[in-house]
Amino acid sequence: MLNFTNLSVAEAMNSDYGRVGFNTTIDNVLDLMLENQWSEVIVVDETGDEHSLITREHIVKKVQEGVSITAPIKEICLKKVLTIDPETELTTARDFMRIHKIGRLPVKDDSGKL
16 A cells, blocks of 8 residues: 655656647647647646646536537636645645545646646
8 A cells, every 4th residue: 555644746746738728729628638648738828827727527517518619728717726835745735635626736836837
């Protein structure tokens, strides 16, 4: 059995994700995710600033709710994204995710980048 005590988020985090622009259509984002085997992507605005993280599951849910796949990804991005510091203990991050009922927890470095 793995022991997660004293492991930091930085030691366990996944950094295999893509980046897409605010105005990229949902169908194009899904194509990129499938082609590159990404589970999530970072959404950046026109200046390249990170705006949100969006998962494949969130996209599918929104499309099933009636959002057009030709709509820009910015229409379904979460407004408030919870983040965590890379040096946080893994068990603390797990508890935070359980409390907030989230499946992904983006990590921000000292400069504020995901």
